[in-house]
Amino acid sequence: MTARYAIILAAGKGTRMKSKLYKVLHPVCGKSMVDHVLTQIEKNDMDEVVTIVGHGAEKVEETLGDRTKYALQAEQLGTGHAVLQAKDILGDKEGMTIIACGDTPLFTAKTFAELFQYHESKGAVATVLTAHTDNPFGYGRIIRNDIGIVEKIVEQKDATKEEAEVTEINTGVYCFDNQELFKALAQVKNDNAQGEYYLPDVMEIFQKEGKVVAAYQMKNFEESMGVNDRLALSKATKVMQRRINEKHMQNGVTLIDPDNTYIDIDVEIGSDTVIEPGVYLKGKTVIGSDCIIGAHSQIKDSIIEDGVTVTSSLIEEAHMRQNSDIGPYSHLRPLADIGQGAHIGNFVEVKKATIGKNTKVGHLTYVGDATLGKEINIGCGTTFINYDGINKHHTNVGDYSFIGSGSNIIAPVEIEDHAYVAAGSTITDDVKAHDMAIARGRQVNKKGYYDRYPVAQAAAKTEAKEEK
Numbered sequence: 219m220t221a222r223y224a225i226i227l228a229a230g231k232g233t234r235m236k237s238k239l240y241k242v243l244h245p246v247c248g249k250s251m252v253d254h255v256l257t258q259i260e261k262n263d264m265d266e267v268v269t270i271v272g273h274g275a276e277k278v279e280e281t282l283g284d285r286t287k288y289a290l291q292a293e294q295l296g297t298g299h300a301v302l303q304a305k306d307i308l309g310d311k312e313g314m315t316i317i318a319c320g321d322t323p324l325f326t327a328k329t330f331a332e333l334f335q336y337h338e339s340k341g342a343v344a345t346v347l348t349a350h351t352d353n354p355f356g357y358g359r360i361i362r363n364d365i366g367i368v369e370k371i372v373e374q375k376d377a378t379k380e381e382a383e384v385t386e387i388n389t390g391v392y393c394f395d396n397q398e399l400f401k402a403l404a405q406v407k408n409d410n411a412q413g414e415y416y417l418p419d420v421m422e423i424f425q426k427e428g429k430v431v432a433a434y435q436m437k438n439f440e441e442s443m444g445v446n447d448r449l450a451l452s453k454a455t456k457v458m459q460r461r462i463n464e465k466h467m468q469n470g471v472t473l474i475d476p477d478n479t480y481i482d483i484d485v486e487i488g489s490d491t492v493i494e495p496g497v498y499l500k501g502k503t504v505i506g507s508d509c510i511i512g513a514h515s516q517i518k519d520s521i522i523e524d525g526v527t528v529t530s531s532l533i534e535e536a537h538m539r540q541n542s543d544i545g546p547y548s549h550l551r552p553l554a555d556i557g558q559g560a561h562i563g564n565f566v567e568v569k570k571a572t573i574g575k576n577t578k579v580g581h582l583t584y585v586g587d588a589t590l591g592k593e594i595n596i597g598c599g600t601t602f603i604n605y606d607g608i609n610k611h612h613t614n615v616g617d618y619s620f621i622g623s624g625s626n627i628i629a630p631v632e633i634e635d636h637a638y639v640a641a642g643s644t645i646t647d648d649v650k651a652h653d654m655a656i657a658r659g660r661q662v663n664k665k666g667y668y669d670r671y672p673v674a675q676a677a678a679k680t681e682a683k684e685e686k
C-alpha cells in the first residue's frame with residue numbers, strides 16, 4: 219500500500235475569533251477543533267501525521283500529545299509557508315499526503331478515505347477536495363478551464379467579480395504526491411492581496427507543468443465548514459451535535475428533544491435510556507442502559523450504570539451504580555460513589571464519599587469525606603462536618619445504622635454497624651455497634667413565657683379580627 223501522511227495546519231492565531239484561546243483549540247462538542255481533525259485522520263491507517271504549530275504551540279502540543287509530530291511555523295506567512303515547515307520531517311518520503319486545516323472540525327474519516335482513493339484512482343499529483351455552496355464568501359474559489367479541469371484556486375480577496383461568483387469552493391483539504399508537493403511549494407510566491415504564501419497556488423503550478431491535477435467534489439458542503447469566527451463556531455457545533463444525537467438515537471437511545479440535548483462527542487449511552495430536554499452530557503461520561511436522565515441535568519466525566527434515574531441534578535466526576543437514583547436538585551462532586559439501589563434525594567451534596575448499597579440520603583444533607591455502608595438511613599438535614607479549617611477528616615458509618623435528622627457528625631469519627639444516632643445529635647465520639655448515641659441539650663419548658671414575646675401581641679390582634 220502507498221504510504222499515507224498528513225499535515226494539519228494549526229499555526230494561525232485566529233484573529234477573527236476575538237479570543238484569548240487560539241482558534242484551533244476552541245471546543246466543538248467537548249473536543250478542540252484540531253483534535254476532531256486529527257481523530258478523523260488517524261482512522262485512515264496513517265504512517266505519519268505532522269501538525270504545524272505557531273500561535274499557542276505549547277497549548278496545541280499539550281492538547282494533542284504524542285499522537286502527531288510537530289513542526290513550528292514561527293511566523294505565519296500563509297498556508298503554503300506553513301506546509302513547508304513539515305519538509306524536514308516529510309520532505310524525502312514517498313507516498314500520498316493529505317493536508318487539512320485545524321479549523322475545519324466536521325470532516326469525517328470516510329471523506330479522507332474517499333479522497334485518498336479518488337486521488338490514487340486518477341493518478342494525480344494533486345487533488346483538491348471541493349464543495350458547492352450558495353454562500354461561498356470567504357472561501358477560495360475553484361476555477362476550472364473549458365473542459366472542467368482545475369486551473370487554479372483564487373482567494374476571496376484576490377478574486378475578480380466573475381471569479382467571486384463561482385460557487386465551487388476549496389474546502390482546504392487536499393491530497394498530494396508527497397515529494398511533488400514540496401517541490402511545488404518552493405515555487406509559491408506571495409504576490410497577492412494578503413502578501414501570503416498560499417498553499418492553493420500549488421494547483422496552478424502543477425497545472426502549468428502539465429501534471430495531473432484533480433478535484434474531488436463532496437456532496438455535503440456542511441462537512442467542509444471552516445470556522446473563522448464565533449458565528450461559524452456555533453453553526454459547526456449545531457451540525458456536530460445533530461450528528462452525535464442522531465448516532466445515539468440510531469443506537470436505541472430516546473432523546474425527547476434532540477435540538478435541545480447537548481452531548482459531547484466521547485459520551486457513551488446504552489440502549490433504552492431516555493434523555494429529557496435541556497440535558498448536558500460532558501467529557502468522558504458513560505451512561506448505561508435503561509436510565510432516565512431528567513430535564514436540565516448536567517453530567518460530566520461520570521459513570522452512570524444501568525437503570526439509574528437522575529432528576530434535574532448536577533453530577534461531576536462521580537459514579538452512580540445500578541438502579542440508584544438522585545434528585546431533584548442534588549449535586550454529586552468528584553469521587554462521589556453511589557452504591558447499587560442507593561437513593562440520593564433532593565438538595566443533597568456528596569463529595570469524596572462512598573454510599574453503600576440501598577442506603578438512603580433523602581433530603582437537605584451534606585456528605586463529604588465519608589464511607590457509608592449499606593442499608594443506612596441518613597435523616598433530613600444531616601451534616602458530615604469534615605473540615606477544621608486546615609485539614610479534611612474522614613467519617614465511617616457502618617451497615618444498617620440509622621442517623622436521625624438534623625445530626626452533625628464531626629469527623630474523624632466512627633459509627634459502627636447497627637448503630638443508632640438520635641435526631642439532633644452532634645456526634646464527636648465513636649459509636650459502638652448496637653448502641654444508641656444521643657448528644658443534644660435537654661429540653662426545658664418555661665411556663666407562660668409565650669406571652670412575653672411580641673408574637674403573642676400579633677397573634678392577639680389576628681384573633682380579634684377573626685372574631686369580628
Ligand code: UD1
Nearest residue numbers: 227228229230294295296297300319320357358388390444
Ligand atoms: C483557507 C484557504 C481557502 C479555503 C479555506 C477553507 C488558503 C490561502 N486559503 O482560507 O482557499 O477555502 O481555507 O476553510 O489556504 N495557518 C497556518 N499558518 C499560516 C496561515 C494559516 O498554520 O501562516 C492555518 C490556520 O491555523 C488554519 C488554516 O491554516 O487552521 C487555514 O487558515 P485560515 O487563515 O483559516 O485560511 P482561510 O482564510 O480559512
Ligand code: MG
Nearest residue numbers: 321444445446
Ligand atoms: Mg479558515
